Amino acid sequence: MLRRVTTPEGGATGRTPTSREPLVVMSGVDKHFGDLHVLKGVDLVVGRGEVLVVIGPSGSGKSTLCRTINRLESIDGGSITIDGAELPAEGKELARLRSDVGMVFQSFNLFAHKTVLENVTLGPTKVRGVKKADADRRGRELLERVGVGHQADKYPAQLSGGQQQRVAIARALAMEPKVILFDEPTSALDPEMISEVLDVMTDLATSGMTMVVVTHEMGFARKAADRVVFMADGELVEQADPETFFTAPRSPRAQDFLSKIFTH
Amino acid sequence: MEPVLDNLDLYVSGFWRSLEIVLWAAAGSLALGILLAAFRVSPVPVLQRLGALYVATIRNTPLTIVLFFFAFGVPAAFGVTWDFFALGTVGLVVYTAAFVCESVRSGVNAVDAGQAEAARALGLTFRQNLSLVVLPQALRTVVPPTGSVIIAMIKNSAVVGAIGVSGDLFSAYRRMASALGYERLPSIAGTAVGFLVMTLTAGAILMVVERRMAVSR
Ligand SMILES: Nc1ncnc2c1ncn2[C@@H]1O[C@H](COP(=O)(O)OP(=O)(O)OP(=O)(O)O)[C@@H](O)[C@H]1O
Ligand SMILES: [Mg+2]
Numbered sequence: 001m002l003r004r005v006t007t008p009e010g011g012a013t014g015r016t017p018t019s020r021e022p023l024v025v026m027s028g029v030d031k032h033f034g035d036l037h038v039l040k041g042v043d044l045v046v047g048r049g050e051v052l053v054v055i056g057p058s059g060s061g062k063s064t065l066c067r068t069i070n071r072l073e074s075i076d077g078g079s080i081t082i083d084g085a086e087l088p089a090e091g092k093e094l095a096r097l098r099s100d101v102g103m104v105f106q107s108f109n110l111f112a113h114k115t116v117l118e119n120v121t122l123g124p125t126k127v128r129g130v131k132k133a134d135a136d137r138r139g140r141e142l143l144e145r146v147g148v149g150h151q152a153d154k155y156p157a158q159l160s161g162g163q164q165q166r167v168a169i170a171r172a173l174a175m176e177p178k179v180i181l182f183d184e185p186t187s188a189l190d191p192e193m194i195s196e197v198l199d200v201m202t203d204l205a206t207s208g209m210t211m212v213v214v215t216h217e218m219g220f221a222r223k224a225a226d227r228v229v230f231m232a233d234g235e236l237v238e239q240a241d242p243e244t245f246f247t248a249p250r251s252p253r254a255q256d257f258l259s260k261i262f263t264h
Numbered sequence: 265m266e267p268v269l270d271n272l273d274l275y276v277s278g279f280w281r282s283l284e285i286v287l288w289a290a291a292g293s294l295a296l297g298i299l300l301a302a303f304r305v306s307p308v309p310v311l312q313r314l315g316a317l318y319v320a321t322i323r324n325t326p327l328t329i330v331l332f333f334f335a336f337g338v339p340a341a342f343g344v345t346w347d348f349f350a351l352g353t354v355g356l357v358v359y360t361a362a363f364v365c366e367s368v369r370s371g372v373n374a375v376d377a378g379q380a381e382a383a384r385a386l387g388l389t390f391r392q393n394l395s396l397v398v399l400p401q402a403l404r405t406v407v408p409p410t411g412s413v414i415i416a417m418i419k420n421s422a423v424v425g426a427i428g429v430s431g432d433l434f435s436a437y438r439r440m441a442s443a444l445g446y447e448r449l450p451s452i453a454g455t456a457v458g459f460l461v462m463t464l465t466a467g468a469i470l471m472v473v474e475r476r477m478a479v480s481r
Contacts, residue, residue: 070385072381072384072385090307090308092389095384095387095388095389096387097387098384098385098386098387099386099387100387101385102385103382103385105378105381105382107378109376109378109379109381109382110382111379111382111383111397112376112379112401113397113400113401122386122388122396123386123387123388126388126392126396127386127387127388127392168382171386175386175387
């Protein structure tokens with residue numbers, strides 16, 4: 001069922017999807033680190049079921065953008081809502097809201113002192129109050145789904161980077177989040193492991209999961225993304241569907257950036 | 265050492281009394297120290313500042329001043345009627361907790377920030393984050409320095425005796441040297457041996473714990 005939605009003014013970049021129910025709504029989001037203005041009045045709507053790829057030069061604020069969505073970074077101005085609810089300040093209520101927003105980090109960040117299965121069941125048992133037996137069963141299913149079922153009882157350090165990142169995705173999925181944020185999930189991986197992680201992410205995208213993915217993997221963006229957002233200097237400079245963005249970028253900054261990543 | 269052997273029961277009962285102080289003080293200072301460390305790493309600025317203020321104040325005050333404050337200042341000012349044993353132990357806890365706090369905090373800081381971040385992103389509360397993710401990983405780096413703090417505390421507990429607790433190892437020396445009129449050197453040596461038994465045992469326990477943790481992951 002499609003609902004007609006009103007989205008906040010799209011700012012300079014205008015385009016917002018109208019066919020999807022908005023799930024993450026950022027409007028006029030400002031963020032400073034000291035004197036550095038990292039996010040400059042960012043307006044962004046992510047629709048339910050949408051796969052959004054965020055691309056842009058180093059230091060443009062992509063990670064910060066991601067991290068404000070589950071309030072790992074606080075914001076100085078504007079507002080962010082998840083499924084209609086504004087992110088509260090630090091506390092129990094924030095923890096509850098965060099549990100609906102999954103996050104996959106560049107450096108995996110699996111809990112080093114817990115087994116793979118425990119990594120996946122910690123959230124459901126401690127945050128959601130799921131019974132251990134149920135969480136274990138569901139955890140094993142998810143590990144199977146991302147292709148590391150037979151590693152369930154090992155510790156993270158015993159796994160390859162690609163396997164660890166797939167466990168991290170299973171850990172996020174175990175919370176049955178409304179949206180999952182990926183911050184350069186394959187940047188820390190050896191080349192031969194990148195595709196195994198991207199395959200899992202592509203499957204997820206196909207299954208209808210809402211995803212915000214910071215990545216420079218063009219293949220993934222072309223195959224799985226509904227929309228690409230180009231970010232530079234804390235602003236959303238351009239957004240388009242992947243094909244249009246990669247073949248005919250409009251802004252000079254995006255053209256310049258793409259010419260650089262194409263040449264190596 | 266004859267005078268000591270002749271009065272061995274005096275030293276043995278003094279040993280148990282001192283051990284009692286040490287055990288209470290160890291439990292109390294570990295609990296208070298961990299709580300203070302939690303304050304210092306909490307996301308709440310007021311708690312952070314409270315923890316920092318506590319450490320800055322206590323760590324920069326001589327032990328004897330802290331103990332005198334609790335043994336004489338507190339009863340006079342607030343009409344507290346506890347005995348020296350309780351007051352001295354509380355003073356020792358207050359003093360030692362500042363050092364426990366700093367060693368726990370340094371261990372927490374040694375845990376990769378990504379661990380706490382992943383826990384936050386899952387929706388764990390601050391307390392769950394500390395108790396389920398950060399502290400268990402900090403434990404290995406925390407145990408050796410905290411052990412040293414506790415061993416120092418055992419030695420400091422002699423000062424509690426010197427202030428006026430009766431029946432402990434230090435008062436055994438005082439009784440021997442003044443009331444019973446024995447020579448001072450062997451009398452104090454007996455007390456020293458009593459403390460050595462405690463500190464060496466603590467050191468041995470610490471070593472076993474460290475070795476266990478090195479084996480398990
Ligand atoms: N905690 C912080 N304190 C101070 N400055 C920060 C902090 N985090 C990020 N910055 C700065 O903010 C800017 C944006 O950083 P951010 O990590 O969001 O960029 P990015 O687009 O993700 O870059 P990259 O591609 O290198 O990951 C950078 O200049 C960075 O140095
Ligand atoms: Mg980044």
